Amino acid sequence: xxxxxxxxxxxxxxxxxxxxxxxxxxxxxxxxxxxxxxxxxxxxxxxxxxxxxxxxxxxxxxxxxxxxxxxxxxxxxxxxxxxxxxxxxxxxxxxxxxxxxxxxxxxxxxxxxxxxxxxxxxxxxxxxxxxxxxxxxxxxxxxxxxxxxxxxxxxxxxxxxxxxxxxxxxxxxxxxxxxxxxxxxxxxxxxxxxxxxxxxxxxxxxxxxxxxxxxxxxxxxxxxxxxxxxxxxxxxxxxxxxxxxxxxxxxxxxxxxxxxxxxxxxxxxxxxxxxxxxxxxxxxxxxxxxxxxxxxxxxxxxxxxxxxxxxxxxxxxxxxxxxxxxxxxxxxxxxxxxxxxxxxxxxxxxxxxxxxxxxxxxxxxxxxxxxxxxxxxxxxxxxxxxxxxxxxxxxxxxxx
Amino acid sequence: xxxxxxxxxxxxxxxxxxxxxxxxxxxxxxxxxxxxxxxxxxxxxxxxxxxxxxxxxxxxxxxxxxxxxxxxxxxxxxxxxxxxxxxxxxxxxxxxxxxxxxxxxxxxxxxxxxxxxxxxxxxxxxxxxxxxxxxxxxxxxxxxxxxxxxxxxxxxxxxxxxxxxxxxxxxxxxxxxxxxxxxxxxxxxxxxxxxxxxxxxxxxxxxxxxxxxxxxxxxxxxxxxxxxxxxxxxxxxxxxxxxxxxxxxxxxxxxxxxxxxxxxxxxxxxxxxxxxxxxxxxxxxxxxxxxxxxxxxxxxxxxxxxxxxxxxxxxxxxxxxxxxxxxxxxxxxxxxxxxxxxxxxxxxxxxxxxxxxxxxxxxxxxxxxxxxxxxxxxxxxxxxxxxxxxxxxxxxxxxx
Ligand SMILES: Nc1ncnc2c1ncn2[C@@H]1O[C@H](COP(=O)(O)OP(=O)(O)O)[C@@H](O)[C@H]1O
Ligand SMILES: Nc1ncnc2c1ncn2[C@@H]1O[C@H](COP(=O)(O)OP(=O)(O)O)[C@@H](O)[C@H]1O
Numbered sequence: 001x002x003x004x005x006x007x008x009x010x011x012x013x014x015x016x017x018x019x020x021x022x023x024x025x026x027x028x029x030x031x032x033x034x035x036x037x038x039x040x041x042x043x044x045x046x047x048x049x050x051x052x053x054x055x056x057x058x059x060x061x062x063x064x065x066x067x068x069x070x071x072x073x074x075x076x077x078x079x080x081x082x083x084x085x086x087x088x089x090x091x092x093x094x095x096x097x098x099x100x101x102x103x104x105x106x107x108x109x110x111x112x113x114x115x116x117x118x119x120x121x122x123x124x125x126x127x128x129x130x131x132x133x134x135x136x137x138x139x140x141x142x143x144x145x146x147x148x149x150x151x152x153x154x155x156x157x158x159x160x161x162x163x164x165x166x167x168x169x170x171x172x173x174x175x176x177x178x179x180x181x182x183x184x185x186x187x188x189x190x191x192x193x194x195x196x197x198x199x200x201x202x203x204x205x206x207x208x209x210x211x212x213x214x215x216x217x218x219x220x221x222x223x224x225x226x227x228x229x230x231x232x233x234x235x236x237x238x239x240x241x242x243x244x245x246x247x248x249x250x251x252x253x254x255x256x257x258x259x260x261x262x263x264x265x266x267x268x269x270x271x272x273x274x275x276x277x278x279x280x281x282x283x284x285x286x287x288x289x290x291x292x293x294x295x296x297x298x299x300x301x302x303x304x305x306x307x308x309x310x311x312x313x314x315x316x317x318x319x320x321x322x323x324x325x326x327x328x329x330x331x332x333x334x335x336x337x338x339x340x341x342x343x344x345x346x347x348x349x350x351x352x353x354x355x356x357x358x359x360x361x362x363x364x365x366x367x368x369x370x371x372x373x374x375x376x377x378x379x380x381x382x383x384x385x386x387x388x389x390x391x392x393x394x395x396x397x398x399x400x
Numbered sequence: 401x402x403x404x405x406x407x408x409x410x411x412x413x414x415x416x417x418x419x420x421x422x423x424x425x426x427x428x429x430x431x432x433x434x435x436x437x438x439x440x441x442x443x444x445x446x447x448x449x450x451x452x453x454x455x456x457x458x459x460x461x462x463x464x465x466x467x468x469x470x471x472x473x474x475x476x477x478x479x480x481x482x483x484x485x486x487x488x489x490x491x492x493x494x495x496x497x498x499x500x501x502x503x504x505x506x507x508x509x510x511x512x513x514x515x516x517x518x519x520x521x522x523x524x525x526x527x528x529x530x531x532x533x534x535x536x537x538x539x540x541x542x543x544x545x546x547x548x549x550x551x552x553x554x555x556x557x558x559x560x561x562x563x564x565x566x567x568x569x570x571x572x573x574x575x576x577x578x579x580x581x582x583x584x585x586x587x588x589x590x591x592x593x594x595x596x597x598x599x600x601x602x603x604x605x606x607x608x609x610x611x612x613x614x615x616x617x618x619x620x621x622x623x624x625x626x627x628x629x630x631x632x633x634x635x636x637x638x639x640x641x642x643x644x645x646x647x648x649x650x651x652x653x654x655x656x657x658x659x660x661x662x663x664x665x666x667x668x669x670x671x672x673x674x675x676x677x678x679x680x681x682x683x684x685x686x687x688x689x690x691x692x693x694x695x696x697x698x699x700x701x702x703x704x705x706x707x708x709x710x711x712x713x714x715x716x717x718x719x720x721x722x723x724x725x726x727x728x729x730x731x732x733x734x735x736x737x738x739x740x741x742x743x744x745x746x747x748x749x750x751x752x753x754x755x756x757x758x759x760x761x762x763x764x765x766x767x768x769x770x771x772x773x774x775x776x777x778x779x780x781x782x783x784x785x786x787x788x789x790x791x792x793x794x795x796x797x798x799x800x
Contacts, residue, residue: 045569176646247642
């Protein structure tokens with residue numbers, strides 16, 4: 001085996017993202033997305049060695065059919081790739097307090113993931129289906145679980161406890177767990193490299209802004225606090241999620257406005273955020289374009305989104321014991337939206353951040369860079385690579 | 401009429417606070433508390449010209465009996481005071497978007513307060529009962545309503561909008577209103593006076609920390625943002641209230657842990673905050689004492705309380721356009737707890753705040769002062785005086 005390739009699987013409830021990565025070089029050899037599971041037009045799109053392909057998976061296909069298709073029709077057609085796959089890396093959303101780092105999957109780990117399903121009722125069961133299907137296809141190769149929550153298990157009590165009756169934590173595990181751990185971990189390491197300082201002595205605030213969005217206070221290389229909580233609903237304004245609200249709004253809507261709790265749940269997860277504020281789209285580009293054209297709903301959405309983001313970034317300066325080395329932007333919005341970054345950084349002057357407008361325009365579409373002025377604390381744009389973390393962890397755990 | 405005295409009434413659902421103030425000198429001539437309304441031992445305590453008194457109100461007495469008692473047994477016994485009362489000032493919790501400042505009470509104002517009752521279903525009806533009872537006792541003197549929310553009506557959209565479907569704001573008035581307006585207004589004016597600068601050019605972050613607690617970003621003398629929202633549940637950790645949580649915790653507790661929505665509502669309002677974290681007391685002194693004695697629950701409560709407070713203060717630095725003149729502490733905790741202030745300010749080094757330990761110990765129990773070091777941005781302890789604001793507004797509106 002000359003190359004150390006890893007098949008990375010990221011199973012959602014109705015879709016599956018996959019990639020084959022070279023864990024040493026980072027090269028992405030194959031990548032794809034299977035979607036519309038359990039619907040008539042279940043299908044798979046993929047890119048292999050530069051070429052784009054698409055295929056139906058057969059009506060009502062799901063995770064198992066998708067993984068079988070990947071093995072039979074994509075990997076077996078490229079035996080040199082198939083043979084070099086040394087491990088399968090599975091993204092798992094919720095590892096509770098059980099998993100503080102990635103783990104080689106055995107029956108105890110499967111049970112552990114199952115035990116955390118109550119905390120991620122949509123995501124963990126999907127990951128388990130993917131693990132079972134992949135184990136059936138690759139019974140001899142090691143499988144590794146990489147958890148979105150694991151990086152945040154270093155948070156101190158003052159970050160992870162809610163001000164709720166303490167027994168809810170003790171007896172039911174209700175606390176802040178955080179998400180996007182692999183992304184915050186990856187970009188904080190990259191930031192330390194850019195800053196040329198040891199990660200153990202690096203304090204950065206990382207903003208992962210995609211459809212879901214979260215901030216992390218990375219102190220001495222470890223997650224000290226993060227904006228997502230028990231679930232990915234907490235914190236920032238997102239594509240369709242509200243982030244923080246007055247919790248009493250839920251009581252108000254049910255008790256006084258005639259909503260069912262289920263409707264409110266759906267509203268906060270699916271109809272809020274940028275979608276709710278623009279009344280049109282969850283896509284940041286829609287708000288960005290409309291902002292440029294002077295459209296009121298877009299301006300409103302951008303202003304709320306960036307003000308809340310700036311407040312959140314500011315708040316994590318309270319985690320830093322007086323030392324903050326840089327601010328990092330990543331995720332689809334963080335890597336591409338010059339407008340979001342500009343409107344946010346404008347509000348961070350009291351932390352010593354100021355924006356270099358040209359550098360801000362240059363650092364887009366995959367380009368990284370420091371977008372702060374020479375007198376600013378560094379502001380780094382760093383494309384995230386969660387697959388890379390998964391591939392590297394899978395190799396590190398299994399190829400020692 | 402030589403003195404301009406104001407009878408200030410603050411009606412809760414089961415209690416009533418009252419005071420007679422000299423609106424010019426600020427002198428408090430009479431003050432008292434009626435409590436246990438609708439219970440057998442409904443009673444009234446008061447202090448008049450230095451002397452303490454207590455009386456039963458008769459079984460099951462309520463607002464009307466209390467106000468009648470105040471007039472017949474306290475004020476009529478002091479005709480020189482009664483005659484000098486030029487107005488009655490009523491504290492009203494919620495003025496919605498209707499009331500941007502205090503208002504002389506006429507039928508339209510009563511209707512306006514009624515219309516806002518949906519937003520404060522416990523408080524506004526109690527205030528209306530008090531207004532009606534006081535009007536019956538003082539039919540000839542002007543009554544003025546002073547709203548907790550009014551000061552915050554200058555907040556811009558980016559501060560007051562939730563990232564919810566926009567129609568919830570348009571059609572149902574669901575937005576952030578904020579509370580403690582009279583306190584934030586009072587201490588921000590006092591701060592400008594201490595700083596010797598015009599209030600219109602003063603930017604301060606005010607922390608009102610009592611049983612309820614909120615932060616306000618006062619920019620150019622106006623409320624720009626505040627931590628309470630649609631209701632007083634949002635924001636900081638409080639005596640028994642949770643402040644911000646992942647809203648999905650509510651769904652989790654109902655859908656998966658068997659709570660009713662009403663139980664969760666009660667839990668978040670009455671059993672959370674310092675009470676929930678210590679599992680013993682909502683009183684800050686309990687946590688402060690226990691912290692000194694090394695008791696774990698108290699340490700946990702103090703750490704969560706002050707970390708969340710520090711994060712919140714930090715976050716409002718994003719509101720300030722780069723100019724922050726001072727931080728202000730007020731309310732029972734803010735005026736008295738040297739420990740809370742110390743643990744909080746320790747975390748604010750990146751904003752240029754540092755604590756003078758001796759000044760911190762001196763500024764307690766009614767003493768005001770700057771507790772920052774000489775190199776720190778000013779940190780002011782200023783005892784609040786909401787009654788004074790009410791009395792002054794009542795005089796200003798009616799004695800022109
Ligand atoms: N050029 C761009 N300008 C602004 N926003 C962009 C741009 N490209 C992508 N985005 C935004 O990135 C978000 C998706 O981020 P991504 O990290 O891909 O999402 P996910 O959380 O699903 O992984 C969308 O809101 C999208 O509008
Ligand atoms: N000496 C003190 N040290 C610490 N906390 C104090 C002290 N005195 C009062 N407090 C706290 O102040 C809080 C009550 O604040 P207050 O502003 O009177 O409340 P309210 O919001 O009901 O008006 C309580 O938590 C109490 O413990």
